[in-house]
Amino acid sequence: MSKTASVLTTTLLAALAGASAQAQDRAAAELRPDTATFAYQSAVVPAPPGWKGPTFKLAHDYPSKDPGACPKSECTWLDLHVDFTLPLNGPAPTWGAPWSDYIARVLDYVKKGQDEALRNEIGWKTTVGSENRWFHVPWMAYDPTRGREYVHGMTNERTATLSDFGEDVELDRGVSKLLLADGSESNQFFETWAFGIYNRWGAYAIGRSIDRGGVPQTGNYGGVAVPAGLPFPEGTVVAKLLFTTATPKDVSYLKDSPAWQTDRHVQKGDMFLCERKVADVHLIQLDVAVVDSRSPTRWVFGTFAWNGNKPGKSAWDKLEPVGLQWGSDPWTFPAVAQSGSIPAHESVLNKAIGTPQHFGCNDRLAGPVDNKLSSCLSCHGGGYAPPVGLAATPTTTPPIFGYAGQCAVNSVDNAQYFSNTQFPMAYTGGQYSNLLSMDTSLQMQVAFEQYGQYKQYGQPVACKASK
Ligand code: HEC
Numbered sequence: 435m436s437k438t439a440s441v442l443t444t445t446l447l448a449a450l451a452g453a454s455a456q457a458q459d460r461a462a463a464e465l466r467p468d469t470a471t472f473a474y475q476s477a478v479v480p481a482p483p484g485w486k487g488p489t490f491k492l493a494h495d496y497p498s499k500d501p502g503a504c505p506k507s508e509c510t511w512l513d514l515h516v517d518f519t520l521p522l523n524g525p526a527p528t529w530g531a532p533w534s535d536y537i538a539r540v541l542d543y544v545k546k547g548q549d550e551a552l553r554n555e556i557g558w559k560t561t562v563g564s565e566n567r568w569f570h571v572p573w574m575a576y577d578p579t580r581g582r583e584y585v586h587g588m589t590n591e592r593t594a595t596l597s598d599f600g601e602d603v604e605l606d607r608g609v610s611k612l613l614l615a616d617g618s619e620s621n622q623f624f625e626t627w628a629f630g631i632y633n634r635w636g637a638y639a640i641g642r643s644i645d646r647g648g649v650p651q652t653g654n655y656g657g658v659a660v661p662a663g664l665p666f667p668e669g670t671v672v673a674k675l676l677f678t679t680a681t682p683k684d685v686s687y688l689k690d691s692p693a694w695q696t697d698r699h700v701q702k703g704d705m706f707l708c709e710r711k712v713a714d715v716h717l718i719q720l721d722v723a724v725v726d727s728r729s730p731t732r733w734v735f736g737t738f739a740w741n742g743n744k745p746g747k748s749a750w751d752k753l754e755p756v757g758l759q760w761g762s763d764p765w766t767f768p769a770v771a772q773s774g775s776i777p778a779h780e781s782v783l784n785k786a787i788g789t790p791q792h793f794g795c796n797d798r799l800a801g802p803v804d805n806k807l808s809s810c811l812s813c814h815g816g817g818y819a820p821p822v823g824l825a826a827t828p829t830t831t832p833p834i835f836g837y838a839g840q841c842a843v844n845s846v847d848n849a850q851y852f853s854n855t856q857f858p859m860a861y862t863g864g865q866y867s868n869l870l871s872m873d874t875s876l877q878m879q880v881a882f883e884q885y886g887q888y889k890q891y892g893q894p895v896a897c898k899a900s901k
Pocket residue numbers: 589590591605606607628629630631672673674721722723735736737799800801804805808809810811813814834835874875876877878880
């Protein structure tokens with residue numbers, strides 16, 4: 435920077451010291467145009483001229499004031515008596531009250547003010563009444579392969595190609611086979627597109643972890659370096675709506691499932707190309723995650739599956755709970771040997787759900803488009819990122835999407851994957867040192883890693899067509 439420019443910058447900053455947050459925002463963006471633009475752009479590719487459909491807009495006006503404790507009238511599930519530490523020598527939890535009430539209360543919060551039919555034209559409302567209720571994580575529209583598309587801001591999480599692991603392994607949530615109505619598995623792979631939203635407790639933590647210029651910030655938590663705004667406070671609610679490229683013709687229980695447009699990868703035979711084209715995808719799964727300090731991991735994850743055969747007036751009535759999970763069951767195979775394994779106590783599954791479900795590894799929770807060798811919290815428990823400014827490589831972060839022998843044998847890998855950690859603990863095993871804990875948020879992991887990619891290489895990893 436020239437001397438004059440730097441004097442000007444200093445003067446500008448000084449003048450802005452007392453200015454509004456919005457003015458500071460603008461100034462920050464002007465000072466670091468690329469960083470802030472890339473962090474807060476809504477989509478990888480903007481809507482083409484003449485596009486008349488819904489257009490996604492990133493909600494990133496994160497609250498700057500601590501929202502405080504969540505009132506009991508709002509976070510009603512926190513007021514429900516549940517026991518997340520059932521005696522291990524006693525019976526495993528079974529579906530019904532209070533678990534079904536717990537997830538129903540979370541759903542009531544999530545659906546408040548949303549369209550009854552979940553119509554494509556309406557999309558997801560981030561503002562409900564006068565409240566800025568839902569927010570998005572930045573840096574998720576940088577990667578051309580899986581980054582946000584312009585219609586509804588959906589992402590596709592395909593991080594490795596299927597052929598790397600063999601055709602029979604469902605690797606991650608970007609591509610999966612589905613169970614058909616008769617319980618058999620489809621012979622083709624479908625893409626999953628999804629978007630996630632954080633309520634204002636979550637958003638407060640996001641805004642303190644990534645500044646308005648798009649740069650991740652670190653702080654200190656009991657002597658450990660962590661993202662400045664983490665852990666997520668109690669009151670945090672995260673939801674994620676997952677859509678599949680399968681249709682009700684492929685999978686009959688998708689009947690009447692809301693069809694949303696998405697700028698998805700063009701499919702040619704069994705190849706998914708980089709080229710994108712708007713097509714319909716159907717709602718199949720709704721995930722929720724809440725911070726509840728009574729849980730041994732501080733988190734409770736839950737999921738719903740679409741069931742078009744269920745009677746009900748609104749789309750929300752047809753989302754049936756699959757179960758809840760508050761830990762990865764380190765006492766249960768394959769974290770331990772079969773001979774020492776007890777039935778899973780930290781997942782509770784709705785086995786009478788009415789649609790075929792594969793659930794997760796050994797009665798842990800996973801949803802219809804999830805890897806059945808995995809589970810919500812075991813995958814999310816790998817939410818760590820390299821130090822700020824460094825890109826991720828396949829070996830620097832835990833292998834959340836799969837590894838040899840996943841869920842099959844009692845091994846070190848499985849013991850690590852199915853263990854419980856609590857913020858700010860490092861990943862179990864010690865081989866991943868110096869990583870920052872994302873407090874289970876894999877979207878925050880994407881954000882920190884995409885910033886690292888940008889900082890280190892100045893450009894995202896190029897898209898490559900894959901099987
Ligand atoms: C094999 C890995 C994997 C499994 C299993 C998995 N997820 Fe995720 N999930 C991800 C990834 C990757 C993201 C972030 C990328 C994105 O949203 O595009 C994510 C995002 C989310 C989010 C948005 C907030 C966040 O933490 O990033 C929620 C909520 C969520 N998942 C809930 C669930 C629930 C509930 C289950 C189980 C029913 C589950 N997930 C199972 C990989 C997984």
